[in-house]
Amino acid sequence: MLKKLSLLLSVMLLWSPQSYSQKGDFMSVPEFAEQVFGDISPWQTLWLNNDQKSQLSDALNRPFRQLRLRYMQESETTLWIFDEIGKELPITIGLAVNDQGIAALQILTYRESRGGEVRMAAFREQFLGASLIEDELDQPIDGITGATMSVWTVKRAATAALLCHQWVRGNAR
Amino acid sequence: MSFIHKFRAWCWHWHQRLGVSSALLFVVIAVTGIMLNHTSALQLAKHQVNQTWLLEWYGLAKQQQTSFEMPAGLIRQQKQQVLLNNQFLASCDAPLVSAAPTVLGDVVACRDSLLVIGPDGQLLDVITADFGLPFPIEKMQQCQGNVLSMMVDNKTLLFDIESLSVLENAQPCSDVQYPLVETLMVEGDGLDWQKVIQDLHSGRFFGTLGVWLYDLATLALLFLSLSGFWLWYNRRGRRK
Numbered sequence: 001m002l003k004k005l006s007l008l009l010s011v012m013l014l015w016s017p018q019s020y021s022q023k024g025d026f027m028s029v030p031e032f033a034e035q036v037f038g039d040i041s042p043w044q045t046l047w048l049n050n051d052q053k054s055q056l057s058d059a060l061n062r063p064f065r066q067l068r069l070r071y072m073q074e075s076e077t078t079l080w081i082f083d084e085i086g087k088e089l090p091i092t093i094g095l096a097v098n099d100q101g102i103a104a105l106q107i108l109t110y111r112e113s114r115g116g117e118v119r120m121a122a123f124r125e126q127f128l129g130a131s132l133i134e135d136e137l138d139q140p141i142d143g144i145t146g147a148t149m150s151v152w153t154v155k156r157a158a159t160a161a162l163l164c165h166q167w168v169r170g171n172a173r
Numbered sequence: 174m175s176f177i178h179k180f181r182a183w184c185w186h187w188h189q190r191l192g193v194s195s196a197l198l199f200v201v202i203a204v205t206g207i208m209l210n211h212t213s214a215l216q217l218a219k220h221q222v223n224q225t226w227l228l229e230w231y232g233l234a235k236q237q238q239t240s241f242e243m244p245a246g247l248i249r250q251q252k253q254q255v256l257l258n259n260q261f262l263a264s265c266d267a268p269l270v271s272a273a274p275t276v277l278g279d280v281v282a283c284r285d286s287l288l289v290i291g292p293d294g295q296l297l298d299v300i301t302a303d304f305g306l307p308f309p310i311e312k313m314q315q316c317q318g319n320v321l322s323m324m325v326d327n328k329t330l331l332f333d334i335e336s337l338s339v340l341e342n343a344q345p346c347s348d349v350q351y352p353l354v355e356t357l358m359v360e361g362d363g364l365d366w367q368k369v370i371q372d373l374h375s376g377r378f379f380g381t382l383g384v385w386l387y388d389l390a391t392l393a394l395l396f397l398s399l400s401g402f403w404l405w406y407n408r409r410g411r412r413k
Contacts, residue, residue, distance in 0.1 A: 029303050043304060043337045065263065065296045070304055070337065081303045092303060108303075 022116030025109045029081055032094040032106050033072055036079055041072040046168055059135065059159040060084060069164060077103060078165045082157040086112045086150040093157040097165035101131035101138075102158055115150035123151075132162045181407060184400045191393045198390040205374035209367075217367035231364055241272035241351045243279050245294040248272055251363075255281060255288060263288050263296055271313040272351040273321065275334060279351070280321060282313040287321075289334060304337045316346035 033040045046069045048056065056064040062085075072079040077098045083090040089111035096104035105127045107119040117123065123144060130139040137159060143151045208215060222228060228235065240249035246258035250269040255262045267284035274280075278297050281288040285308045289298040300306050312324035319335045331340040372378035376387030 029305075066299060067291065067295055067297045070298075083301065083303065 022113055023110055024116075026119065027094070027106050027108045029094065029108065032096075032104075032108060033079055035106075036077065036096040036104050037072070037074045041074050041079075043070045044073055045069070046071060046164060048167075052163075052167060055135065055163055056160055059163055060156050071164065071168065073168065076169070078161075078168050080161040080164055081108070082160060084153045084157050086110075086115055086153045088112065091118070091150060091153055091157075093154060095158060095161035097161050099169060101129045102127045102162065104128075105154070105158065107154070110150075112150065115144075115147035117144045117147045118150045118154050120144075123154075127154075127158050130158065130162070132159065132166070135159065135163065137162075177407075181404065184404055188397060188400045188404065192397055195390050195393045195397075198387065199394065201373060202387070202390070205370050208370050209374055212367055212370075217370055218365050220366045222364040222366060222369060227369065228364060233364055238355070239269055240354045241269075241281070242354050243272055243274075243281075243290075243351050245279060245290060245292070247354065248281055250283075255283070257290065257294055260294075262290070262294075263299060267309070270310050273313055273315040273349055274351070275315055275319045275321065277319050277334060280313070280315075280334060282310050282321075282323070284309045284311075287313075287334060298334070300334060300337065305339070306337070307332065307339060313350070314346070315349040320346075322346045322348060 027035075030040050048064075048067055048069065053064050053067075060082075069080070077096055080095045080097065082093045082095070084093065085091075090109075091107060091111065092109035094104075094106045094108045095102060105124045107116075107124070110116045110119060123142075126139065126141050127137075130137045130141075132138065137155060141151070141155055208217065212218065225235070238249055240247050243257075248255065248257050248262070248269070250256070250265060253264050253266055255265045255269065265283035265286060265288070267286070270282040270284055272279060272281045275289075277289060278292065279290045281290065285302060285306075287298075287300040287306060287310075288296060289300065291297045302308055307323065307325045307330055310323050310325055311327070314322045316322040316331055319333055320340060321332050321334060323330050323332055331346075332338070333340055369378070376383035376385075379386065
């Protein structure tokens, strides 16, 4: 009985969010691009006007200073990389967006010591298909206890990627 | 002589002496207080202290700092911030390495990223390892057009900042870069006038002793207010 109980406890501990490894480089940009497109597309450039910079600043909750952003595109799918601060350090987030909404989301690099649960598939899958209504995600995203700031960061990056996709596709149409 | 008379004489005695001896401190507290009330208008926080004696008083020394002279101005690094003409441009965790012109704009290299700056001093692009940039960069120069020649791990590589690709074919390079300027900068975040005025106002400018001195001055001011009022009231009563 005691053996069974200790085994159960061990399994529970292994599967608990705390045991989920936090820091690390989990996927490179080329690997993410291959996962999304099947190969690596050349980088393209989105030039931003002042209105778009201001919208991105609002979405990312920080002054966005760059005049242009790099992305990959194949047919209607675009791929974006954002390095956004979680609590103290940047989280590198890869996002693929198509005209229906978010098609893929990966945490490529996580640098903070806590909050790495945003890497879990169950969390990331909440974003799939999400699009924007008045510059806000149209799907509710459940938070993760102990990873609140990382969750906010991923939501901000998702909003920014959807905005950028709209601009790219708007220009293409 | 009654107790009241004796107390009045004692009050006069100390009112005059404390008033004279504390006057200088009151002037400092009053002037700095007015300045702190108008901090924003005076832009105290934006003005850095350059006086060597004052910096030495705070234990800050001026040290040699790597900067680059570009057409848009002087580029330098303060902790993790890259500053162009002392204005924040972008964050850069690794040290500043080189600066060079390209057709697209001026490029500033940190060891792990490139910052592309437009002619008006605006940040055009940030190129990191996420976008295929080889690193750690030890040296960077313009080769031709938008192609940079970079020393990475003791190897010379050519990197195109427009296509974000490492070029395989070696091509003749003109090796242009902006001159390195060794400037004397105050270590750390520097010292602004707001901090100095705040410290003068609180007495911390003179260390722990200064705080105690200001406490005594405050007690003296309290005594002066009460004794002044009492002397005035007492004399008014006597006249009646």
